[in-house]
Amino acid sequence: MDAMETNLKRMGEFFSEGPTRLRPHYKNHKCVALARRQLAHGAVGITCATLGEAEALARNGIRGILLANEIAGPVAIERFVELSRITEIMVGVDNAHTVAALAAASTHARVPLHVLVDVNVGMGRCGVLPGELVLKLAQFAASKGLHVRGVLGYEGHCVRMEPGPEKVRAAHEAMDRLVRSAELLRAHGLPAPIVSGGGTGTYDISGRFPGVTEIQGGSYLLWETDYAAVCPGFEPALSLLGTVISRTGNERLILDVGLKEISGERGVPVLKNAAGARLRKLNAEHAVVDILDSNFPAQVGDQMEIWARYSDATVNLHRKMYGVRGDRVEETFLIED
Amino acid sequence: MDAMETNLKRMGEFFSEGPTRLRPHYKNHKCVALARRQLAHGAVGITCATLGEAEALARNGIRGILLANEIAGPVAIERFVELSRITEIMVGVDNAHTVAALAAASTHARVPLHVLVDVNVGMGRCGVLPGELVLKLAQFAASKGLHVRGVLGYEGHCVRMEPGPEKVRAAHEAMDRLVRSAELLRAHGLPAPIVSGGGTGTYDISGRFPGVTEIQGGSYLLWETDYAAVCPGFEPALSLLGTVISRTGNERLILDVGLKEISGERGVPVLKNAAGARLRKLNAEHAVVDILDSNFPAQVGDQMEIWARYSDATVNLHRKMYGVRGDRVEETFLIED
Numbered sequence: 127m128d129a130m131e132t133n134l135k136r137m138g139e140f141f142s143e144g145p146t147r148l149r150p151h152y153k154n155h156k157c158v159a160l161a162r163r164q165l166a167h168g169a170v171g172i173t174c175a176t177l178g179e180a181e182a183l184a185r186n187g188i189r190g191i192l193l194a195n196e197i198a199g200p201v202a203i204e205r206f207v208e209l210s211r212i213t214e215i216m217v218g219v220d221n222a223h224t225v226a227a228l229a230a231a232s233t234h235a236r237v238p239l240h241v242l243v244d245v246n247v248g249m250g251r252c253g254v255l256p257g258e259l260v261l262k263l264a265q266f267a268a269s270k271g272l273h274v275r276g277v278l279g280y281e282g283h284c285v286r287m288e289p290g291p292e293k294v295r296a297a298h299e300a301m302d303r304l305v306r307s308a309e310l311l312r313a314h315g316l317p318a319p320i321v322s323g324g325g326t327g328t329y330d331i332s333g334r335f336p337g338v339t340e341i342q343g344g345s346y347l348l349w350e351t352d353y354a355a356v357c358p359g360f361e362p363a364l365s366l367l368g369t370v371i372s373r374t375g376n377e378r379l380i381l382d383v384g385l386k387e388i389s390g391e392r393g394v395p396v397l398k399n400a401a402g403a404r405l406r407k408l409n410a411e412h413a414v415v416d417i418l419d420s421n422f423p424a425q426v427g428d429q430m431e432i433w434a435r436y437s438d439a440t441v442n443l444h445r446k447m448y449g450v451r452g453d454r455v456e457e458t459f460l461i462e463d
Numbered sequence: 464m465d466a467m468e469t470n471l472k473r474m475g476e477f478f479s480e481g482p483t484r485l486r487p488h489y490k491n492h493k494c495v496a497l498a499r500r501q502l503a504h505g506a507v508g509i510t511c512a513t514l515g516e517a518e519a520l521a522r523n524g525i526r527g528i529l530l531a532n533e534i535a536g537p538v539a540i541e542r543f544v545e546l547s548r549i550t551e552i553m554v555g556v557d558n559a560h561t562v563a564a565l566a567a568a569s570t571h572a573r574v575p576l577h578v579l580v581d582v583n584v585g586m587g588r589c590g591v592l593p594g595e596l597v598l599k600l601a602q603f604a605a606s607k608g609l610h611v612r613g614v615l616g617y618e619g620h621c622v623r624m625e626p627g628p629e630k631v632r633a634a635h636e637a638m639d640r641l642v643r644s645a646e647l648l649r650a651h652g653l654p655a656p657i658v659s660g661g662g663t664g665t666y667d668i669s670g671r672f673p674g675v676t677e678i679q680g681g682s683y684l685l686w687e688t689d690y691a692a693v694c695p696g697f698e699p700a701l702s703l704l705g706t707v708i709s710r711t712g713n714e715r716l717i718l719d720v721g722l723k724e725i726s727g728e729r730g731v732p733v734l735k736n737a738a739g740a741r742l743r744k745l746n747a748e749h750a751v752v753d754i755l756d757s758n759f760p761a762q763v764g765d766q767m768e769i770w771a772r773y774s775d776a777t778v779n780l781h782r783k784m785y786g787v788r789g790d791r792v793e794e795t796f797l798i799e800d
Contacts, residue, residue, distance in 0.1 A: 380533070386776060
């Protein structure tokens with residue numbers, strides 16, 4: 127709880143100082159109770175990645191939702207329309223197919239729908255290329271009756287770069303593409319008040335770039351060891367507690383925590399407070415810990431803590447988290463999507 | 464459904480022919496309905512990896528459960544005692560600490576507890592080394608009132624070896640250690656009727672090794688592309704359906720399926736029926752598909768199927784699976800643990 131609150135406060139303070147606001151990403155924690163705390167610390171709304179996450183937010187009364195992703199297909203369109211009936215929500219669009227489908231659904235259901243044009247600012251995943259294509263899609267959307275609220279772009283190719291001038295240059299280049307796209311829309315009579323960029327790894331660069339109105343960072347809250355090297359300034363707040371279920375002499379310990387409980391998708395996580403031992407690998411249900419110091423005290427039945435290396439994907443493996451302060455569980459957080 | 468049933472039948476037939484039986488591993492599918500089908504095809508019981516899985520089996524009336532793992536700590540011991548009240552269950556033991564704790568709990572609760580000594584047959588994870596240590600732990604367990612039913616050993620270092628004489632040699636060596644351990648117990652008056660080995664990758668080797676009484680293979684049922692190369696003879700039965708949410712010219716498609724939905728823990732999965740395209744990488748919520756052939760037809764809104772590369776870890780990301788035959792969903796399988 128202490129680490130999480132430190133992160134909450136630190137990010138809240140950063141965004142209280144500039145014109146850019148934070149709309150933090152729900153995918154990091156998937157906890158409505160934590161989203162509420164982010165809103166209380168100045169967040170302008172909540173970003174999410176899936177319709178399921180948006181539905182969890184909406185049914186808990188959260189407004190100002192940005193679904194920072196594309197959707198497609200009749201079921202997804204219908205779910206978005208239903209969300210738009212009950213909350214304030216925007217979704218990214220990067221193609222005429224989905225724009226046409228959203229517009230038809232909006233007309234049919236008589237529900238106004240809000241979109242941001244997703245711009246490929248250099249990551250090369252979703253998004254339309256900056257320039258004429260952004261304008262064309264936005265004009266098409268507006269002509270069909272959708273509310274074009276602005277642009278969205280994720281500089282995902284920058285967020286895990288080492289800090290330094292190269293990272294600053296790359297993030298500025300990406301945000302420049304985004305801001306210019308918004309300006310192009312405005313020059314053609316589309317108001318485009320929202321210019322939404324970035325993640326935690328570039329919050330302090332993109333979040334001070336002139337013309338960016340909001341930032342989507344999420345990982346800052348629970349944090350993770352994989353981010354720590356490239357984006358210092360936050361505290362790791364998410365760990366897994368494992369029990370030693372086997373010890374083979376002074377060679378190794380086995381914990382009852384594996385990749386079904388703590389994500390290994392970005393590599394093997396590290397132990398907390400364990401000089402003298404090293405987590406070597408994760409199997410499905412086991413963590414294999416090499417003992418480096420024969421005095422390492424842990425025995426069968428003892429508990430050991432592992433830092434999340436990839437917090438988003440670790441949260442995704444669970445239905446709840448425990449908020450611990452000192453030796454006490456202070457709060458249980460439901461994971462909802 | 465067709466592929467799953469082919470696998471079910473094929474494995475059932477293999478084990479109907481020899482003295483060795485199958486106690487298939489629940490961790491592959493986590494579906495009670497599928498466990499029941501395995502029992503109907505001759506399985507002698509169900510193996511599982513966690514107390515949560517054992518509880519799911521027990522509350523659904525499944526008997527003959529082998530928890531093929533170690534447990535430790537008072538909460539785990541208590542859960543195992545409660546399971547032993549309501550079903551037939553055995554657990555692996557590899558240390559005196561847990562044996563003493565189980566024995567004390569058994570006496571206190573007046574519930575007989577059944578254990579197998581877990582033997583390290585060469586994998587180097589849990590388990591005691593073959594020979595005197597196995598005997599010593601079994602005698603200690605028996606002296607404290609636990610029911611020692613035999614031995615358990617997982618040749619996890621062999622299951623993903625390429626087929627061939629080297630694999631056969633390694634698996635035989637492992638099973639020889641296991642069988643000799645059981646014989647040692649019997650020579651000292653402990654009956655040890657159960658000798659439980661291996662996984663899907665060695666079922667046809669370990670499952671014909673004289674003295675092995677049962678095999679724990681699980682992955683054969685849903686199968687996975689990662690196993691196909693090293694253990695032919697089954698059909699891939701588990702796939703994820705993704706929707707194309709973005710297409711950038713003839714360069715790439717983006718699907719709304721990422722590593723939060725399909726495990727990338729053993730590498731990037733492959734597309735089903737997609738000559739002309741290749742899944743390049745998984746992000747949290749996206750699959751990035753390179754278009755290799757400019758005539759590749761998929762457009763935004765179309766669906767594409769991805770084979771599970773690691774079925775256990777993919778099942779672990781979901782709460783249900785759909786049993787599809789032809790174009791019809793025939794059954795919904797709840798994932799329970």
